[in-house]
Amino acid sequence: MYLTGEEERILDGEMGTGAQKAMEILVALGDIQDAERLIDVSSVQVSGVSYKTIGDAGLEFLEDWARMDVRTRVFSTLNPAGMDMEIGRRLGCPEGFIEKQMRIIDAYKKMGVRASCTCTPYLAGNRPLPGAHIAWAESSSVIYANSVLGARSNRESGVSALASALVGRTPYCGLHLDENREITFVVDVDVGLNCKRDYAALGYYVGRRYDGIPVFRNIRPLEDEMKIMGAALATGPISMFYVEGVTPGSGNADVDTRGLEKVKFTDDELKEACEGLNTCSDEPDVICLGCPHLSPAEIREVVRLNPKKEVWLFTARENKIPVRNKNIKIISDTCMVVSPLKEMGIGSVGVNSAKAAFYCSNLSGLDVRFDSVKGLLESGGR
Amino acid sequence: MKIYGRAIFGGCVEGEAVVTDEPITFLGGVDPRTGIVVERGHELEGVEIKGKVLVFPKGKGSTVGTYVLYQMRKNGTAPLAMINTEVDLMVVTGAIISEIPMVILKEFPDVRTGERVIINGDEGWVEWE
Numbered sequence: 396m397y398l399t400g401e402e403e404r405i406l407d408g409e410m411g412t413g414a415q416k417a418m419e420i421l422v423a424l425g426d427i428q429d430a431e432r433l434i435d436v437s438s439v440q441v442s443g444v445s446y447k448t449i450g451d452a453g454l455e456f457l458e459d460w461a462r463m464d465v466r467t468r469v470f471s472t473l474n475p476a477g478m479d480m481e482i483g484r485r486l487g488c489p490e491g492f493i494e495k496q497m498r499i500i501d502a503y504k505k506m507g508v509r510a511s512c513t514c515t516p517y518l519a520g521n522r523p524l525p526g527a528h529i530a531w532a533e534s535s536s537v538i539y540a541n542s543v544l545g546a547r548s549n550r551e552s553g554v555s556a557l558a559s560a561l562v563g564r565t566p567y568c569g570l571h572l573d574e575n576r577e578i579t580f581v582v583d584v585d586v587g588l589n590c591k592r593d594y595a596a597l598g599y600y601v602g603r604r605y606d607g608i609p610v611f612r613n614i615r616p617l618e619d620e621m622k623i624m625g626a627a628l629a630t631g632p633i634s635m636f637y638v639e640g641v642t643p644g645s646g647n648a649d650v651d652t653r654g655l656e657k658v659k660f661t662d663d664e665l666k667e668a669c670e671g672l673n674t675c676s677d678e679p680d681v682i683c684l685g686c687p688h689l690s691p692a693e694i695r696e697v698v699r700l701n702p703k704k705e706v707w708l709f710t711a712r713e714n715k716i717p718v719r720n721k722n723i724k725i726i727s728d729t730c731m732v733v734s735p736l737k738e739m740g741i742g743s744v745g746v747n748s749a750k751a752a753f754y755c756s757n758l759s760g761l762d763v764r765f766d767s768v769k770g771l772l773e774s775g776g777r
Numbered sequence: 778m779k780i781y782g783r784a785i786f787g788g789c790v791e792g793e794a795v796v797t798d799e800p801i802t803f804l805g806g807v808d809p810r811t812g813i814v815v816e817r818g819h820e821l822e823g824v825e826i827k828g829k830v831l832v833f834p835k836g837k838g839s840t841v842g843t844y845v846l847y848q849m850r851k852n853g854t855a856p857l858a859m860i861n862t863e864v865d866l867m868v869v870t871g872a873i874i875s876e877i878p879m880v881i882l883k884e885f886p887d888v889r890t891g892e893r894v895i896i897n898g899d900e901g902w903v904e905w906e
Contacts, residue, residue, distance in 0.1 A: 532840035758805030
């Protein structure tokens with residue numbers, strides 16, 4: 396891979412060992428992917444924040460890097476942590492966990508990463524424009540940026556994203572290049588999708604079975620519906636999708652889908668996906684919405700439904716609003732996937748997000764009820 | 778049979794293969810305390826990958842999987858080596874920071890679970906009977 400004079404100097408350690416380490420990682424990844432060179436990025440989203448997911452090993456790794464006295468060279472934001480910074484204690488997050496979590500946040504802050512702690516940076520001040528080159532981790536935000544915003548990002552790992560933050564660049568390859576952003580298969584949706592749960596189920600079904608870049612036909616999702624569908628697609632290996640007539644670069648007339656594999660999504664596949672994610676027939680301990688973090692419109696929608704059961708709404712700190720209904724808790728900086736719910740005495744959750752259902756079950760060992768918001772509010776909660 | 782591919786991280790090791798043609802998510806898919814695959818419905822559910830030559834096409838899911846591999850290395854539950862057929866930044870970065878020998882091949886190798894495999898992550902080749 397070609398390196399500029401400045402990049403060579405960083406690699407040689409002239410800007411310090413922290414930047415050198417970051418450049419070593421980027422050069423290795425660039426060579427592996429046959430990138431010609433590095434390109435500037437306009438923003439970075441870093442994953443690997445919750446103590447629950449990265450553990451003591453991750454904590455030490457980050458503290459070691461932060462000790463090398465290195466700073467970000469581009470606007471960089473952070474994924475959710477394991478607790479709400481304001482009310483985490485009150486919600487029952489264990490003391491030992493809080494201490495380790497704060498050390499992780501401090502390490503990131505020391506390196507100059509903004510402790511935004513949301514998986515929806517694009518709803519909280521880090522919203523790239525079409526065509527922007529970015530280096531984002533957090534699979535749900537990568538797929539959203541590529542598909543809905545028309546920005547360009549590979550699915551960076553938490554570590555490669557941090558390396559990009561510290562250098563300001565990323566290897567020029569993969570989804571940064573036009574030729575790798577073409578449709579590779581078609582999903583014909585032949586069933587009415589009535590709620591976000593249905594969009595999530597569609598994404599989960601396709602992400603579990605297929606790889607590549609799909610174009611969805613016969614659906615007209617809004618932004619928030621694509622947010623939850625994209626997160627579900629990205630539980631598999633998919634990092635970009637199109638929706639015919641909806642997303643950038645997918646005008647009806649231009650897309651030639653002859654010769655591409657066609658997948659059908661009917662009532663049968665919808666039922667199969669929903670049943671596969673349901674592990675709980677009883678009332679869940681708590682209803683958890685906001686995977687990915689809720690938009691302001693989504694929060695208002697739940698408030699208007701005036702829930703009679705306990706509902707936790709996860710969102711970005713910027714999007715918190717005061718509510719009167721005591722059953723609603725608005726929680727920021729974290730989510731149902733990366734907070735230690737089991738240690739907080741919760742055994743089962745009600746969710747409308749397939750991504751949340753997948754990780755709450757597999758990662759956290761919780762019982763999961765996967766249903767629409769209305770379905771959950773009418774029968775779920777404690 | 779000896780196949781050349783792309784060297785990702787160095788080291789020459791020999792071990793027992795665990796093979797799946799399904800992508801793997803390390804966060805939520807593998808328990809870093811035990812090195813056992815826990816994703817419900819995965820072809821390798823319940824299988825121990827600790828100390829094995831793990832053969833799979835690529836990673837999927839959470840970008841935090843890199844740190845899970847790193848934890849596994851610290852806990853002594855990591856795979857001995859990894860063979861993929863596609864570049865996935867989560868897995869590749871995980872191999873680099875966790876110092877796990879890794880090679881990426883052009884085509885999925887005809888190796889079966891339980892067979893002995895030699896992998897050379899410096900020169901980028903894989904060999905088996």
